[in-house]
Amino acid sequence: MEKTSDHDLPLRIELVPKTCWNFTLRKLMPRSRWNKVRQKVFERAGHTCEICGAKDKLNCHEIWEYDGTKHIQKMAGFQAVCDLCHHVKHFGMAQVLADRGYADLIDTLIEHFKAVNGVEDREFDSHVKKAFRVWKQRSQHEWETDLGRFDSLIQSKAFRRAEVPTNN
Numbered sequence: 001m002e003k004t005s006d007h008d009l010p011l012r013i014e015l016v017p018k019t020c021w022n023f024t025l026r027k028l029m030p031r032s033r034w035n036k037v038r039q040k041v042f043e044r045a046g047h048t049c050e051i052c053g054a055k056d057k058l059n060c061h062e063i064w065e066y067d068g069t070k071h072i073q074k075m076a077g078f079q080a081v082c083d084l085c086h087h088v089k090h091f092g093m094a095q096v097l098a099d100r101g102y103a104d105l106i107d108t109l110i111e112h113f114k115a116v117n118g119v120e121d122r123e124f125d126s127h128v129k130k131a132f133r134v135w136k137q138r139s140q141h142e143w144e145t146d147l148g149r150f151d152s153l154i155q156s157k158a159f160r161r162a163e164v165p166t167n168n
């Protein structure tokens with residue numbers, strides 16, 4: 001039995017189903033507005049990676065939840081994450097980058113995953129296998145989108161800087 005269930009890990013691989021690749025919230029708003037959203041998320045996080053505490057190279061990560069019964073992807077919030085944590089979350093993309101010449105990237109990410117989560121190779125291996133199994137299964141479906149409270153972000157009239165909703 002594993003000592004840690006996947007859900008307890010602070011840093012997890014979250015692969016976006018292939019059928020959702022063209023859909024991101026940031027693409028639905030003008031660049032200037034996205035910049036305000038990011039800024040708000042970074043301020044809320046104290047300009048610190050919300051997973052590992054790193055202070056530099058922050059990304060604004062979109063958190064999506066997948067309802068595997070109804071096939072609905074639901075927007076659940078934003079998270080300030082450093083480059084390394086972001087690459088781990090999008091591990092499939094990192095593998096593409098690795099194939100394009102960033103050969104050391106994968107090793108760096110695996111080390112980061114292990115250090116942040118306090119686990120060993122064995123836990124990483126099982127986590128990555130599971131993530132790809134779920135991804136493959138989810139990629140067989142088309143997904144409807146539910147923006148929930150975050151819908152206001154793409155309505156230009158409703159958007160004000162003060163109103164970036166907090167996470168669920």
Ligand SMILES: [Zn+2]
Nearest residue numbers: 049052082085
């Ligand atoms: Zn981090």
